[in-house]
Amino acid sequence: MSELVLSTINADEIQHTSEFDALIIIADDFSKVTSSQVLAHIQQSQLIDQRIGKQVVTLICDHAPGKRLILAPTGCLSRDYDDVRRFFDAAKLAINEAKLAGSIAPVLHVISDGLDAKFAYAKSVAYLGVEQALWQPLEAREFHGESISPIKKLALVDASEEQIRQLSALAKGQTAARDLCGTEPERMSPPNFANYCVGLFTGTNIETEVIADTDVIDQQYPMLSTVARASYAVERHHPRVVKMTYVPEGEITKTLLIVGKGLVYDTGGADLKVGGAMAGMSRDKGGAASVAGLMKSIAQYQPKGVKVVAMLAVVRNSIGSDCFVPDEIVTSRAGVRVRIGNTDAEGRLAMGDLLHELKDVAKHEINPQLFTVATLTGHAARAMGPYTALVENGPALAKRLSATFAQQGDLWADGSEVSRSRREDYDFIRPRTLADDVMSSNSAPSAITARGHQFPMAFLAIASGLDKHGLDSELPLPYIHVDIAGSGVEGGDWQNGKPTAASLTSFFTTYCL
Template sequence: MSYPVAIAVSSVQAALNDSQWDALIIVASSFTAVPELQSEINAASAIDSRIGKETVLLLSAKAPGQRLILAATGPLDRDYDDVRSFYDAAKQGISQAKAAGAKAPALYVIAPDSDAYQYAAEVAYLGACQALWQPLEGREACGETMLEPVTHIGVIGVSEHQAGYMQAVEAGKRLARDLCGTEPERMAPRRFADYCVEAFAGTAVQVSVETNVDTLQKDYPLLMAVARSSLQVDRHKPAVIRLEYHGEGEIEQTLLFAGKGLVYDTGGADLKTGGAMAGMSRDKGGAAAVAGFIKTVALLKTKGIRIIAEIGAVRNSIGSDAFVPDEIITSHAGVRVRIGNTDAEGRLVLADLLSHLREDAKTAVNPKLFSIATLTGHAARAVGPYSALVENAAARRVGLSADLALVGDLWADPSEISRSRREDFSFIKGRSSADDLLSCNNAPSSVTPRGHQFPMAFLVAAAGLDQHALNTAQPIPYCHIDIAGSGVDGGDWQHSKPSAAPVAALAAYYCL
């Protein structure tokens, strides 16, 4: 699994004098402050009004490989501008460089002297890597060299430490994109697990995979209800993947992650129709992001932190043994759940994972609990291309979502903050003495009031986290991250590239 290596370059002049580079990409809102190339830029600007407005490739005798690419960010001083302008412009610039035949471009970012743009160079590199990534199946069929010819990116003005950091983040994002963006047979549950085992080989991350059906039936009853119809096909049988990282030094905090890994979601008995099933191989984006973040942590060898993650790799199949609405299934935490709709399967998988992680959290140092999932269409409808952070009172007390959102803004990995309310818990309350909880209603989440908030309340109650609320003896901060809107570029879940949200934000929050 290769990706463009980030190399620190001291200056523009150094890049111009180094033969290893074959293009120079300048990312800026204005190109009036590049003395080494100013005469050429001015001459081009006199005859090409696109310069400063869009991405342009110029023939330049002074530039490496004679390729000079000017990638315009547009305005940066409006109230609503943010560092994503550099991310997007770098994507355009690197695409031009690749199309022109460059394999080792240098990247020069000119950013305002502002806290909002303090990581603009790193963000531009990550944007370039996002544009260059090609699907795993394509790389395996055609070869990485053919599809991804760019092997190095020189980043001007960053230190070697910064280059190493951004490279580790990209490694995590690339793992997340591979896991999320790969078709459902190549990344069937146990092949998903195999890919994780391979990805963490040689690192400090311990990987264990549970595939025994009897054990899973006993320990993950809600997850296995979702998987029930898949058991008839050996390659579709589920797996629970546990990842553990123990950083050097005294542990100061413990992070616990539950990742939704629906390798394919047909909707089950509540079958997705009218073309809505296309793209559901990406319903494993939450699990992919969990693995990607831990990959970055492992490469950085972050000290003082412990991470425990559980990923549920499951296929929600349709068949004679599919679970159906009205069934009542007791969760790992002992909560009786009445199924409202089988297409609301992700929360069932997550609830059992969270229940296991809750047991780990009880004895952990300074625990913080997360779930990450492509959970609801409502999140995409409500907050668009942002991750939705829904937190409990214990997390709100320590400012967990607020801090994570602030960091995400600086790294082009933004989010919107929400919280659970009393209406959410009323919504999922059992309707009779036969059940404790209702998993969901039967209207699409996108038209259900608080459609991405009430599922978090279900997770709290079904996993037993209500026993660790703010005013209990052992409160556990918990944040649910819904990436249904942020998980792919452009919102096309079948064809767009996975974004690997929120790997960059988590890495910056916990590793910088």
């Protein structure tokens, strides 16, 4: 699928363009249309078509490019629970209607003047909805070629050049994230995942390093090595650690240090997923996918002031004669003795050593903020539904980092819910014997465990040594665990739903704009 070419067009030029072949109008009320000729046509059509204003419709209109006029209503926007996703959803429906109508180059006109401030980025959000709808899996694009997507370009009415630059960067990152998350486990095995990342940043100023030597992984990342152990029998399944670094030109005012969970397939290990629960587990790499996508957006946009260091734990949790099992005790990179409670709680193990490494890096950086991004728990999906769960430590709470992140996500249709880290979370994973320092998890599924998406953050803090950098320490380090298990695919359908690149937009708009 070729990249959708985005440009801007003035509203008064729409009727006279020959470059485009359809006009999509998204609004809560089509009486707000400023073109008197188009408005008259809509009003005349409403006399015989009661669908207008209630669902997406296509009209033949002499005053629209290609004589195609597509009207996509947002529905009501005035209720307490209405948000900018009304524009995102309307755009998805509209672009699919445009495809069915034969358009290959539509104009997108988003009417949001006079609306509440929560719709300030409606135009940009609508475009992101178009990109979400048009994405097709990497394997499908490789098989079908250019014919898979007829729409090749799109003009956004009255968009600024800076908006076009922002959206183009976001779209590139989101496409990369969807490709990495949504591709089947052999096509995107750990080596292939790492190679895709290297390709993303070839020719950019993102410094990329891939660690492939299993001896090095065993030594430097012992918890990740434990998860990967059963995969060592199959060379094409061998793990990778991917490091990416962006250093901006000029002064650095903040530093993001991000770990992404890249489980290219999660069988559950010895605690095998049964009853059909394994289907869709090729998407358990969604956290690493979103982080890699964020780095792609950053490479494209080149934001000032923010340095970003990202590490991806790319591994397969295989079942086999050498798989790890509950009751094992593994010593983390930080020297913490971890007793395994459930092998299906593997993501926190895979990320923990990388988080320790970035924690040490953070000590020497300017205004550091640490994150883990993962499709980690069924509990996050159960508790938060389609929203990302944010669990923060004391220093992050003191700076209101999660609140800012969630607020920005609301404005850009990438919603989050904020959770607190509590003493019960640390009590839950306390050691039961003198043989170990922390439990990785309980033996039950997270979805039926009280505080099932909160306590893993406490584990990550302890296993990485971040718990020594709370508010009471000499060097407090803000840390937010970002669980996208509920938000990472459309409709919560991990087997068939399109990946959403969850959290990418929130990161980008919070820290890069």
